[in-house]
Amino acid sequence: MTVSALLILIYVLVLASYLGFELISKVPPTLHTPLMSGSNAISGITIVGALIACNEMGYTSVAKLLGMFALILATINVVGGYAVTDRMLKMFKKK
Amino acid sequence: MSTAIQIAYLIASILFITGIKLLSKTKDARRGNMLSAIGMLIAIIATLLTINVLSLVEIAVCMLIGGAIGLFYATKVAMTKIPEMVALFNGFGGLASFAVALSDYFLKSNTSLESLDAVNLTSIILSVLIGGVTFTGSLIAYLKLDGKVSGQPITFSGQHLLNLVLLIAFVATSVLVFLNPGNLVFIGALIGISLLLGVLTVIPIGGADMPVVISLLNSYSGMAACATGFILNNNVLIVAGSLVGASGIILTQIMCKAMNRSLTNVLLGGFGQTVTAAAGDGPAIVVKEIGVEETAMLFDSASSVLVVPGYGMAVAQAQHVIRELMEQCEKRNIDFRFAIHPVAGRMPGHMNVLLAEANISYDKLIEMESINDDFPNTDLVFVVGANDVVNPAARTNPQSPIYGMPILNADKARTVIVSKRSMGKGYAGIENELFGYPNCLMLFGDAKQTITKVVGEMKEMS
Numbered sequence: 001m002t003v004s005a006l007l008i009l010i011y012v013l014v015l016a017s018y019l020g021f022e023l024i025s026k027v028p029p030t031l032h033t034p035l036m037s038g039s040n041a042i043s044g045i046t047i048v049g050a051l052i053a054c055n056e057m058g059y060t061s062v063a064k065l066l067g068m069f070a071l072i073l074a075t076i077n078v079v080g081g082y083a084v085t086d087r088m089l090k091m092f093k094k095k
Numbered sequence: 096m097s098t099a100i101q102i103a104y105l106i107a108s109i110l111f112i113t114g115i116k117l118l119s120k121t122k123d124a125r126r127g128n129m130l131s132a133i134g135m136l137i138a139i140i141a142t143l144l145t146i147n148v149l150s151l152v153e154i155a156v157c158m159l160i161g162g163a164i165g166l167f168y169a170t171k172v173a174m175t176k177i178p179e180m181v182a183l184f185n186g187f188g189g190l191a192s193f194a195v196a197l198s199d200y201f202l203k204s205n206t207s208l209e210s211l212d213a214v215n216l217t218s219i220i221l222s223v224l225i226g227g228v229t230f231t232g233s234l235i236a237y238l239k240l241d242g243k244v245s246g247q248p249i250t251f252s253g254q255h256l257l258n259l260v261l262l263i264a265f266v267a268t269s270v271l272v273f274l275n276p277g278n279l280v281f282i283g284a285l286i287g288i289s290l291l292l293g294v295l296t297v298i299p300i301g302g303a304d305m306p307v308v309i310s311l312l313n314s315y316s317g318m319a320a321c322a323t324g325f326i327l328n329n330n331v332l333i334v335a336g337s338l339v340g341a342s343g344i345i346l347t348q349i350m351c352k353a354m355n356r357s358l359t360n361v362l363l364g365g366f367g368q369t370v371t372a373a374a375g376d377g378p379a380i381v382v383k384e385i386g387v388e389e390t391a392m393l394f395d396s397a398s399s400v401l402v403v404p405g406y407g408m409a410v411a412q413a414q415h416v417i418r419e420l421m422e423q424c425e426k427r428n429i430d431f432r433f434a435i436h437p438v439a440g441r442m443p444g445h446m447n448v449l450l451a452e453a454n455i456s457y458d459k460l461i462e463m464e465s466i467n468d469d470f471p472n473t474d475l476v477f478v479v480g481a482n483d484v485v486n487p488a489a490r491t492n493p494q495s496p497i498y499g500m501p502i503l504n505a506d507k508a509r510t511v512i513v514s515k516r517s518m519g520k521g522y523a524g525i526e527n528e529l530f531g532y533p534n535c536l537m538l539f540g541d542a543k544q545t546i547t548k549v550v551g552e553m554k555e556m557s
Contacts, residue, residue: 001212001214001215001328005328006214006325009324009325009328009330009333012330012333012334013321013333013337016108016333016334016337016338017337017340017341019112019338020115020337020338020339020340020341020342021341021344021345023112023115023116023119023338024115024338024341024342024345025345026119027115027118027119028119028121028462029349029435029437029443029444029447029462030121030435030444030447030457030460030462031118031121031124031444031447032346032349032442032443032444032447033177033181033442033443033444033445033447033448034118034124034128034444034448035115035118035342035346035443035444036181036309036310036313036342036343036346036442036443036444037177037180037181037184038114038115038118038128038131039313039317039338039339039342039343040181040184040185040188040313040316041131041132041135042111042131042135042317042335042338042339043185043188043313043316043317043319043320043335043336043339044135044188044191045135045138045320045331045332045335045336046188046191046192046195046319046320046323046332047135047138047139047191048138048139048142048329048331048332049191049192049195049320049323049324049326049327049329049332050191050194050195050198051139051142051143051146051154052142052145052327052329053195053198053199053202053327054146054150054153054154054157055145055146055150062198062201063198063199063201063202063205064198066194066195066197066198066201067194067195067198068153068157069194070190070191070192070194070195070198071154071157071158071161072157072158072160072161072164073161073187073188073190073191073194074161074187074188074191075157075158075160075161075162075165076161076162076164076165076168076184076187077165077184077187077188077191078135078139078161078165079161079162079165079166079169080164080165080166080168080169080180080184081165081169081184082128082131082132082135083165083166083169083170084168084169084172084177084180085128086125086128086129086132087169087170088174088177088448088451089124089125089128090125091448091451091452091454092121092124092447092451092457093451093454093456093457094121094122094456094457094458095456
């Protein structure tokens, strides 16, 4: 990886972290549990990494199996995380 | 990577950010979650388009298996068990990043060793460390929350020294990996050490410190995704990972502040074990008991009521009958609200979800800072399954282990009724001075059963 490519990744990391801190400190305590299950789902973004790993497979069976294993786990996080967050947020009603 | 895919990742990142922004208002939160899910769908479809056709069947099978497990768990899980689910999912996230990092390593070490440059190796090592610690740490947290492993802190002498030695060993092995990138023994050692570190860092932490631990592990799972982003040179992984990392860190800070403890203090563990001796002295607390009928009468004559829920309410499953109590009070035009301490329950915001499930309007759930000044003007405070968060010793007794912890000022109300199973001590293992106060009355028994009786009495009165 070239230095400039690495620097761009670091740029993204720093800016996204700052943005994250700003936005999340505004989430009310009432919603902290859905925030956590929702971020569970977002951390399932590793699914993209797993798909890329699967795509590059075929070289060794170990890499392939690990990629597929990661794909299953990340899908559990994505589907389960979003579904349970929606289930919770549906319950928050104002009368 | 083609421009189209980069644009798709950019759109996905924007949707994740917008989704989290919408979480700042309860009424928009559900839409925010939807947007975030759409972002994920776009990222997945865009990635799938780059995959060669041959492997699509295998990918579909993997995603169907994962999707079915996730959906099944999400629809079946009881709201009291959400902390367990979040802990488990943190672990899956960590393990997924761990597996992707290793997959990338094996791929490159088998084809072109020179493609494993310094940046790549560093990212792989970090991903293995954070992912591994997140995986086994979350698994232990899950087992503790679920009661499969004792919630008590597990400590032994030399524990911190052992962790330190392991950390140094990890750094040393990392250097060896840099010198011999193709050597599988060293990578194997890194895997072993990180998995062991995860177990060792969570076992000394007690059950009621779990809100801090889950928040921290949540943050780790995001950081692991970030590290994976550096391995694959992928921006969307870094954006999403840092959002989750930031979220976990903020929640960790809030939880620590609400317990007046530093993160180091929580992580070193063993809280509540050393204080029992000190708690023994001081005069025994004499309490006044109250029966169901008198409780009903007190509710009937009050004009304002504040309920302080704690983990005990969730254990007794008393939230639905509390809603019935609320309906009885509202019929009598009694102002009925809930005062929520940030660490009530086993994860941040846990009480709010349980009460929302019991169909209680969210504008009745008031956080500590907003409600604390209202206690002196409140006729009746009803403490259900909470203990340390209403202990005035936190304000008055510098010797108390919880001294300095922000508490709900329940003692300042005109009358306090505490629903409690028995005179057991709270998590901190200390006496609660509040129970001996002249304005405090104890309603002993299972919260669900006694409150059901109180509601019955109130129905007869009207």
